[in-house]
Amino acid sequence: MKRYGQYCPVARAAEILAERWTLLVVRELLWGEDRFSAIARGVPRMSPSLLATRLRELQRTGLVCREIVDGEPRYRLTPAGQELRPLLEQMGAWGARWMHELRPDEFDPTLLMVDIRRDSQPARMPEKATTVQIHFRDAPPGQQRWWLVLSRAGGADVCDTDPGFPISIWLETEVSTLTRIWMGDMSWSAALRHELLSLAGETAACRALPGWLDASPFAAVERAPVPLRR
Numbered sequence: 039m040k041r042y043g044q045y046c047p048v049a050r051a052a053e054i055l056a057e058r059w060t061l062l063v064v065r066e067l068l069w070g071e072d073r074f075s076a077i078a079r080g081v082p083r084m085s086p087s088l089l090a091t092r093l094r095e096l097q098r099t100g101l102v103c104r105e106i107v108d109g110e111p112r113y114r115l116t117p118a119g120q121e122l123r124p125l126l127e128q129m130g131a132w133g134a135r136w137m138h139e140l141r142p143d144e145f146d147p148t149l150l151m152v153d154i155r156r157d158s159q160p161a162r163m164p165e166k167a168t169t170v171q172i173h174f175r176d177a178p179p180g181q182q183r184w185w186l187v188l189s190r191a192g193g194a195d196v197c198d199t200d201p202g203f204p205i206s207i208w209l210e211t212e213v214s215t216l217t218r219i220w221m222g223d224m225s226w227s228a229a230l231r232h233e234l235l236s237l238a239g240e241t242a243a244c245r246a247l248p249g250w251l252d253a254s255p256f257a258a259v260e261r262a263p264v265p266l267r268r
Contacts, residue, residue, distance in 0.1 A: 054099050059084050061126065063092050064115070067102065068123050069156050072112045082148045127255075134259040136266045138223065145213040147177045150220060151184050151196045158194035159252050165190050168243055168250075169203040176212040188250050206243045211235040222257025 040057075042049040055061055059081065066080040078089055093113055096102035101119040105112050115122075151172075167189035174182050187195040187203060195201075215234045218224040226248040229235040237244040 054101070055122075057092070057095070059088065059092055060096070061129075063089065063096065064101070064119060064122055065126055067113060067115045067119065068126060071156075072114055074111060074113070077113065079148065080152050082146060130256050131259045134221070134256040134261070136262050137268060138221075138261045139265050139268075140214075140217070140221075141268070142214075145217050147174050147181045147184070147213045150213065150217050151186075151198075153254065154186070154220065154251060155194045155196040157252075157255060158188075160190050160193040162252055163188045163190045163193060163250055164243075164246065167192070167203070168206045169201065170207040170209055170247065171205045172216075173208070173210045174213045174216075175210065176214070194251075205239065207237060207239040207247055209235065209237055209247075220251075220254050220257070222253050222259075223261075 041053055044050070055064075062081050062084070063077060066077045069080070071077045071080060074086075074089070074093075077093075078084070078086060081089065093102060093104070096119070097104055100116055101122075102113055103116055105114065167187055170186040170188065172184040172186065174184070181198070183198075183200075185197040185199075185201055185203075187197065187201060189195075211229070211234060215224065215229055219226060219229060219235075224234075226235070230237070237247065
């Protein structure tokens with residue numbers, strides 16, 4: 039761990055939290071992921087070996103505890119780690135307000151689908167399970183097709199292989215378009231009007247889809263008129 043050599047509490051906290059990837063690992067744990075594979079899916083550009091190193095470091099500092107459940111390691115935040123929730127929520131709101139212009143390399147279909155799954159609101163979902171097939175025209179091979187199974191009982195279940203259920207909605211778009219919709223920077227109606235997104239299938243389900251998926255918790259954050267330069 040790199041040390042700043044200062045008594046300042048900000049400096050001491052930064053010694054643990056400012057290491058690259060650390061806050062994103064904490065984010066995944068705060069969002070409810072406790073398996074190594076599930077945490078890794080939320081940080082797809084982080085190597086498994088580095089993730090393992092960060093988890094060990096967080097255990098050593100006392101932010102994370104490791105338990106064996108049914109023969110499988112599970113990772114959970116300690117009370118000190120849980121106390122970081124308002125900090126990360128405030129950082130997310132600050133980032134949405136002041137750094138809302140996204141770079142081309144920041145559009146990630148895997149992370150987008152993970153976010154949609156965990157931030158979904160089951161109460162908004164259809165009573166009967168409905169399957170949506172998504173085709174990302176611009177995604178890398180192997181990440182172009184996804185399936186969402188939406189239901190009030192199960193929320194949003196995300197699959198990267200065909201679950202075998204009848205398809206009610208076919209959605210075709212680009213990762214950047216659905217990301218901007220999810221983040222609140224573009225409306226469904228605007229995407230459809232400008233032919234950036236197409237929906238086909240059961241008419242009632244297509245009309246209801248925007249309400250079923252809702253948006254990111256950061257979508258409601260007011261954007262600064264002039265974003266920070268990156």
